[in-house]
Amino acid sequence: MERRQLADLLTAVRAGDTSVDEALARLRELPYEDLGFARVDHHRGLRNGFAEAILGEGKTPEQVIAIAERMVAAGTNVLVTRLEPDPAARLRTALPGFEYHSLPRLAVHRTRAVEPEGGTVLVVTAGTADLPVAEEAAITAELMGNRVERLYDAGVAGIHRLLDRRVRLWEAAVLIVVAGMEGALPSVVGGLVDRPVIAVPTSVGYGAHLGGLAALLGMLNTCAAGVVVVNIDNGFGAAAAATRINRRDAP
Numbered sequence: 001m002e003r004r005q006l007a008d009l010l011t012a013v014r015a016g017d018t019s020v021d022e023a024l025a026r027l028r029e030l031p032y033e034d035l036g037f038a039r040v041d042h043h044r045g046l047r048n049g050f051a052e053a054i055l056g057e058g059k060t061p062e063q064v065i066a067i068a069e070r071m072v073a074a075g076t077n078v079l080v081t082r083l084e085p086d087p088a089a090r091l092r093t094a095l096p097g098f099e100y101h102s103l104p105r106l107a108v109h110r111t112r113a114v115e116p117e118g119g120t121v122l123v124v125t126a127g128t129a130d131l132p133v134a135e136e137a138a139i140t141a142e143l144m145g146n147r148v149e150r151l152y153d154a155g156v157a158g159i160h161r162l163l164d165r166r167v168r169l170w171e172a173a174v175l176i177v178v179a180g181m182e183g184a185l186p187s188v189v190g191g192l193v194d195r196p197v198i199a200v201p202t203s204v205g206y207g208a209h210l211g212g213l214a215a216l217l218g219m220l221n222t223c224a225a226g227v228v229v230v231n232i233d234n235g236f237g238a239a240a241a242a243t244r245i246n247r248r249d250a251p
Contacts, residue, residue: 056083119173126155136235180204183215190224
């Protein structure tokens with residue numbers, strides 16, 4: 001359950017459209033629901049503003065399906081990250097409302113509509129190879145209630161591609177900048193804008209990129225003030241941070 005759902009439930013009780021017993025039945029599983037192998041955190045949307053995500057990696061298809069079923073039943077939008085195609089197919093068979101995005105390996109169930117809040121989150125990538133992580137960030141940010149735009153393949157090796165779109169950089173409320181190799185792009189973007197820049201290093205590159213460590217260290221050592229860095233390939237974490245920043249003026 002998320003904050004708007006709780007507010008709607010309280011309004012329905014006050015208006016007499018829902019009985020107190022019905023409301024209590026819906027709240028019974030707060031703050032979590034114990035499935036034995038998992039404790040589904042239905043309370044997270046109330047605390048954090050967006051629901052718990054299911055990490056598909058390391059879980060059996062049966063476990064993913066069981067958790068997703070309970071979240072859908074609670075009226076929550078569901079995001080499953082790092083989910084391979086075969087388990088995704090089984091999930092979609094069990095719960096046909098799911099859509100699967102193969103590039104970022106995300107499964108999404110849009111149980112209820114979400115009205116975008118705040119300004120625009122702009123996701124920028126250095127290269128096409130960074131798209132899996134960038135799309136994880138973009139789709140997650142959309143599901144969390146942000147307006148999202150994309151500016152892809154604008155790395156420093158052809159920096160004119162970025163500078164040609166600099167107005168889009170200036171118009172964004174928050175920027176998520178995704179890059180592998182040496183991870184230089186967030187430093188460049190951070191030097192062009194006065195908005196929060198969230199840098200995401202990817203495990204893309206040759207030899208000494210060390211699985212994304214070179215990009216991570218480059219971003220951490222940026223000389224551009226105001227750039228913050230999430231972990232390697234962590235598009236989900238970048239989207240969560242961008243969402244909180246984008247809602248900073250919301251009540």
